[in-house]
Amino acid sequence: MPSQVIPNQAYAFWVFVYIAAAVQAALLALALWWRPVNTGANRVLAVWVALTGMDLLVKAVYWNSLSPEWFRAYRFVALFPFLYGSLFYVYARALIEARGFRLRDGVHLLGFGVMLVLNAHVLLLSDQQMQALSARWVAGEKTIGSWFDVPLFVYSLSYVAAALMRVRGYRRRLRERRSDADRMSLSWIDVMAACQVVIWVIATTQWLATLPGIDYRLLFGAVAAWVCVVGWLSLNQPPVASEPAAVGGEAAPPDTMGPDDARFPAVEARLAQLMDGDEALYREPALTIGQVAKRSGYPEYLVSAVINRRFGGTFWDYINRLRVEAVRAHLADRGDARTILDIAYDCGFTSKSTFNAAFKRQVGETPSSYRKVAASQLTAVMPAAADDAARR
Numbered sequence: 181m182p183s184q185v186i187p188n189q190a191y192a193f194w195v196f197v198y199i200a201a202a203v204q205a206a207l208l209a210l211a212l213w214w215r216p217v218n219t220g221a222n223r224v225l226a227v228w229v230a231l232t233g234m235d236l237l238v239k240a241v242y243w244n245s246l247s248p249e250w251f252r253a254y255r256f257v258a259l260f261p262f263l264y265g266s267l268f269y270v271y272a273r274a275l276i277e278a279r280g281f282r283l284r285d286g287v288h289l290l291g292f293g294v295m296l297v298l299n300a301h302v303l304l305l306s307d308q309q310m311q312a313l314s315a316r317w318v319a320g321e322k323t324i325g326s327w328f329d330v331p332l333f334v335y336s337l338s339y340v341a342a343a344l345m346r347v348r349g350y351r352r353r354l355r356e357r358r359s360d361a362d363r364m365s366l367s368w369i370d371v372m373a374a375c376q377v378v379i380w381v382i383a384t385t386q387w388l389a390t391l392p393g394i395d396y397r398l399l400f401g402a403v404a405a406w407v408c409v410v411g412w413l414s415l416n417q418p419p420v421a422s423e424p425a426a427v428g429g430e431a432a433p434p435d436t437m438g439p440d441d442a443r444f445p446a447v448e449a450r451l452a453q454l455m456d457g458d459e460a461l462y463r464e465p466a467l468t469i470g471q472v473a474k475r476s477g478y479p480e481y482l483v484s485a486v487i488n489r490r491f492g493g494t495f496w497d498y499i500n501r502l503r504v505e506a507v508r509a510h511l512a513d514r515g516d517a518r519t520i521l522d523i524a525y526d527c528g529f530t531s532k533s534t535f536n537a538a539f540k541r542q543v544g545e546t547p548s549s550y551r552k553v554a555a556s557q558l559t560a561v562m563p564a565a566a567d568d569a570a571r572r
Contacts, residue, residue, distance in 0.1 A: 192244075194240075194243070194397045194400070194401060195240045195243055195244045197401060197404050198236040198237070198239055198240035198243075198400060198404055199236075199237065199240045200404070201233070201236050201403070201404030201405075201407045201408070202233040202234070202236040202237035202240065203233075204233075204407055204408065204411060205229050205230060205232055205233025205236065205407045206230065206233050208226075208229050208407065208410070208411045208414070208415075209226040209227070209229045209230040209233065210226075212225050212226035212229065212414060212415075213226040215415070217417065217419050218275060218278075218417065218420050219280070220274050220278070220279045220280025220281070221271055221274035221275040221278075221279075221280070221420075222414065223280055223281065224267065224270055224271045224274050224280065224281050225271050225410070225414055227267070227281075228263075228264065228267040228268070228271065229407065229410060231260055231263060231264075231267075232260075232264070232403060232406075232407060233407070234257060234260075235257045235260045235403070236400060236403060236404060236407075238250065238253045238254055238256075238257045239254065239257065239400055242254045246314070246318055247314075248307070248310055248311035248314040248315070249307075251310055251311075251313065251314035251317070252303060252305075252310050255299065255302055255303060256303060259292060259296055259299060260292075261332055261336060262291045262295050262332060262335060262336070263289065263291075263292045264336060264376070265335060265336030265337065265338070265339035265340050265376070266288040266289060266291060266292075266335075266336075266339045267288075268339060268340055268343050268372070268373070268376065269288060269339040269340075269342050269343040269346075270285050270288055271343075272343040272344075272346055272347055272366070272369055273343070273346060275366060275369075275420050276346060276347070276350045276366075276420070278420065288339070291331075291335050295331075295332075333380060333383070333384060336376075336380065337377075337380055340373055340376055340377065340380075343369070343373065344369070344370075344373055347366050347369050347370075350366070351366070352533075366420065368413035368414070368416075368417055371409065371413060372406075372409070372410060375402075375405075375406045375409055375410075376406070378402060379399065379402045379403060379406060382394065382398060382399050382402055383399055386398075441482060441485070443478065443482060444485075444486055444489070444490065446478075447476065447478050447482055447483060447486045448486055448490050450476045450477070450478065451472070451476060451483070451486065451487075454472065454475055454476060455502055460506070462499050462502040462503050462506070462527075462528050463503075463506075463526070463527055463528045464528060465525075465528055465529075465530045466530075467499060467528065469483060469484060469487075469495040472495075499528070500534075500538040500542075503524075503527045503528045503535075503538070504538055504539050504542045504543065506527040506528075507520075507523055507524055507527050507529075507535075507539065507547065508543065508550065510523045510526075510527070511523065511547065511550055511551040512551075512554040514555065520547045520548060520551065521535075524539075524547070535547070
């Protein structure tokens with residue numbers, strides 16, 4: 181990236197911003213590391229945020245003093261962006277798969293390793309040589325070329341794109357099974373990705389052209405702002421359901437109970453009572469198996485076992501089946517003039533895509549087709565009934 185000669189005092193405001201962001205990054209990393217929600221993924225994010233804070237701190241110290249002694253550290257943290265895109269991907273995948281960092285995830289850090297090896301000759305320069313290199317940088321000479329910038333942009337943005345593709349697939353599979361999918365759709369990932377794209381656009385613009393205000397200060401000011409955004413989003417994220425593709429939505433837990441428990445008939449009867457009549461518990465949009473167990477008065481493991489054995493499938497299979505049956509009854513009722521989506525929402529669905537997928541999987545046709553067929557069948561039956569009445 182091109183350098184610009186800027187007096188030390190011009191950096192004063194930005195140095196303060198970077199130090200403040202570095203302190204916030206350190207505190208945020210600690211909070212994320214010990215946060216009980218999405219623990220594995222948040223620990224990946226904690227490392228990422230901590231590295232960002234270290235990057236900002238080193239740049240603040242060097243730009244404040246322009247000391248050659250800090251230029252070695254400056255050149256080292258300049259390689260950190262080769263970690264940021266890949267760590268974003270690892271973080272998104274850890275969220276989706278409900279796990280932490282694994283040894284095999286190290287393959288996504290190879291880009292940083294390669295660039296570290298290629299830059300080792302610079303990092304191992306003597307103090308005198310490093311001082312000369314620092315002086316050239318301060319004077320505005322470009323000390324690193326496109327062989328560094330182009331791979332950095334391509335490598336990092338490809339990881340951002342790959343992470344967004346995985347999140348998109350996760351959302352699609354989740355909405356096919358769970359009616360509360362919208363609450364778990366990782367919307368904060370989109371915001372984090374957008375912030376990264378903004379940062380890379382600034383970096384690319386700075387590399388391609390010299391424009392007023394588009395320089396290192398703005399670039400790392402955007403990074404400092406990103407730390408604030410990550411702090412707000414990550415500390416407010418809800419628990420994330422593990423990827424349906426990997427575990428089948430909410431897969432049935434291992435059957436360790438042996439023969440049916442003597443309480444199974446009572447639990448089954450209680451579930452029927454909760455799901456029928458006025459209670460119709462399945463209509464509650466954010467219903468969970470824990471809530472059903474609490475209302476039933478039986479332990480959650482016992483309710484889960486009854487659903488798996490007596491009703492076949494997972495909790496969400498069971499609830500969506502009840503909701504689809506309720507929708508079918510309304511669609512077949514000519515007196516119900518509500519839209520299909522209004523009916524679906526009234527029966528507990530909160531997502532159009534989840535409803536359509538569940539209905540077609542269970543009934544074998546789309547809701548609109550089913551309504552048309554039900555209406556035509558009812559129209560055909562009514563004249564026949566009228567003729568029978570007339571003959572009598």
